[in-house]
Amino acid sequence: MDTNFRERLQQHILCHALLYLLLGYVLLAQCVPAVGEHYARHLYPLISYLLSLFSKWIPFALGDLFVLVCIGAALLCLFRLLFCGNRWARLRRGMTHAVRLYVWFYLAWGLNYSQPPFYGRTGTAPVEFDEAGFLRFAQQYINRLNEAYLPVPEELASDEQAVIGREIEQLYRSCPEYMGIHRPQHDGLQAKTMLYTPLASMVGVTGSMAPFFCEFTLNGDLLPLQYPSTYAHEFSHYLGIAREAEANFYAYQVCTRSTLPLVRYSGYFALLPHLLSNARRLLDEEEYAALLQRIRPEVKLHYEQQRHYWTALYNPTIGRLQDRLYDLYLKGNKISTGRKNYSEVIGLLLSWEQADASSSLSWH
Numbered sequence: 001m002d003t004n005f006r007e008r009l010q011q012h013i014l015c016h017a018l019l020y021l022l023l024g025y026v027l028l029a030q031c032v033p034a035v036g037e038h039y040a041r042h043l044y045p046l047i048s049y050l051l052s053l054f055s056k057w058i059p060f061a062l063g064d065l066f067v068l069v070c071i072g073a074a075l076l077c078l079f080r081l082l083f084c085g086n087r088w089a090r091l092r093r094g095m096t097h098a099v100r101l102y103v104w105f106y107l108a109w110g111l112n113y114s115q116p117p118f119y120g121r122t123g124t125a126p127v128e129f130d131e132a133g134f135l136r137f138a139q140q141y142i143n144r145l146n147e148a149y150l151p152v153p154e155e156l157a158s159d160e161q162a163v164i165g166r167e168i169e170q171l172y173r174s175c176p177e178y179m180g181i182h183r184p185q186h187d188g189l190q191a192k193t194m195l196y197t198p199l200a201s202m203v204g205v206t207g208s209m210a211p212f213f214c215e216f217t218l219n220g221d222l223l224p225l226q227y228p229s230t231y232a233h234e235f236s237h238y239l240g241i242a243r244e245a246e247a248n249f250y251a252y253q254v255c256t257r258s259t260l261p262l263v264r265y266s267g268y269f270a271l272l273p274h275l276l277s278n279a280r281r282l283l284d285e286e287e288y289a290a291l292l293q294r295i296r297p298e299v300k301l302h303y304e305q306q307r308h309y310w311t312a313l314y315n316p317t318i319g320r321l322q323d324r325l326y327d328l329y330l331k332g333n334k335i336s337t338g339r340k341n342y343s344e345v346i347g348l349l350l351s352w353e354q355a356d357a358s359s360s361l362s363w364h
Contacts, residue, residue: 016096019096019099019100019103020099022103022107023099023102023103025107026102026103026106026107026111029106029111029114030106030111030113030114033114033116035114036111036113036114036115036116037114037115037116039111039112039114039115040111040112040114040115040240041115044109044111044112044182044240045182045185045240047107047108047109047214048108048109048185048214048238048240049185049186051108051212051213051214052185052186052189052213052214052215052238053186054213055213055214055215056186056189056190056215058213059192060192060193060195061192061193061194061195061210061215061217062210062213062215063210063211063212063213063215063217064194064195064196064210064217065195066210066212066213067210067212068195068196070101073097074094077090077093077094077097081094104212105211105212108211108212108213108214109209109211109214109240109242110211110242110333112240112241112242113242113243113333113335115240115242117243117246118180118243118245118246118249118348119351121180122178122179122180122352123178124351124352124355125351125355126347126351127347127350127351127354129346129347129350131282131283133350134278134279134282134283134346134350135283135287135291137346137349137350137353138275138279138291139291139294141268141271141275142291142294142295143294144256144268145268145269145271145272145295145299146294146295146296146299148256148261148264148265148267148268148269149265149296149298149299150261150262150265152223152224152225152262152265152302153224154224155224156224156227161227162190163260164227164228164231164260164262164263165189165190165191165231166188167258167259167260167263168228168231168232168235168254168255168258168263169184169187169188169189169235171232171254171255171257171258172184172232172235172236172239172250172254175250175253175254179250179253181236181239181240181241181250182239182240183239184235184239189238191207191216191217191218191231191234191235192215192216192217192218193217193218193219193220194207194208194217194218194219194220197219197220197221199318200219200221201219201221201310201313201314202313202314202315202318202319203314203315203318203319203321203322203323204310204314204319204322205219205322206218206219206222206226206230207219207222207230207231207233207234208234209234209237209238214238215238216234216235216237216238217234218230218231218234221313223306223309224262225262225265225266225269225302225306226266226270226306227266228255228258228260228262228263228266228267229251229252229255229266229267229269229270230251230270232250232251232254232255232267233247233248233250233251233270234247235251236250236251236254242333243335244330244335245344245345245347245348246345246348248270248271248274248345248348249345249348249349249352251267251270252267252268252270252271252345252349254267255267255268255270256268269299269302269303271345271346271349272295272299272303273303274345274346275346276292278346279291
């Protein structure tokens with residue numbers, strides 16, 4: 001047997017053995033909670049540090065480009081599989097590449113879905129979600145929202161966006177350990193703009209976590225009032241938070257503690273759709289109308305302007321397809337409520353406020 005051939009065969013076997021060893025670890029972490037927790041606590045901080053150490057120097061969203069390349073490669077492989085010879089060999093190679101992507105996705109970030117949820121990480125007991133408790137929280141929240149209101153500029157300059165990014169990074173850095181979230185490992189890490197902003201706007205996506213290179217991206221069409229809260233939401237994903245309700249929770253906690261008025265107002269304002277969604281479900285028509293009446297007119301105007309803005313960009317056909325696919329994706333990653341998980345942030349806030357009120361621990 002030729003020496004070079006023998007060496008290539010050995011390398012091929014070793015590479016495949018390593019790949020399937022890593023696949024075994026991914027599957028184990030998804031099935032065994034202790035392994036998933038170990039990944040989130042100890043491995044992810046190291047992996048995210050190394051990946052973002054590389055990607056932060058690339059000025060564009062490298063992960064977005066990588067996904068586009070993967071889609072193009074998949075279409076090319078499908079064409080060759082259908083119309084070229086040697087189909088079984090091509091199919092085997094295609095499946096191997098798919099396994100590589102699957103392993104890369106979950107090792108780079110996706111295994112954060114397998115860590116204990118918020119209540120388990122923080123030791124917070126979930127409170128009973130009843131009408132009286134919700135109404136009390138809603139009234140207090142609306143008072144704070146009204147107080148935080150301020151006129152919002154029509155656009156944010158790049159230097160203003162950079163100031164907001166640094167503020168949010170410092171606020172996450174000051175989070176107490178008992179809040180169950182990692183602190184940023186890099187200084188000056190900034191969000192990137194989505195390469196496919198027009199498509200993202202058509203399906204109503206305002207930001208995303210790009211796992212392959214540990215980047216977080218924002219929709220280029222974001223309104224100034226949405227920018228800080230969306231930034232904080234996606235930054236929490238970068239810090240290892242997978243569930244959407246938890247990302248909303250941390251974004252709210254961070255933004256509402258900011259000394260920058262726009263960041264603080266954005267934090268309160270971002271919670272409003274989720275609060276109203278829960279209010280429609282829990283309250284009768286009279287109580288719901290009374291709750292709406294408490295919101296100051298200027299805030300309502302911002303809410304309607306934002307709704308009309310995104311409705312004009314939204315494509316119902318593509319949007320419904322994306323919603324369905326993302327719902328299946330979330331349910332496939334242990335989030336049984338799918339896209340409804342976003343609005344479950346209210347339950348987290350209710351539980352946290354009750355735990356905070358009865359504890360000597362507090363983040364000021």
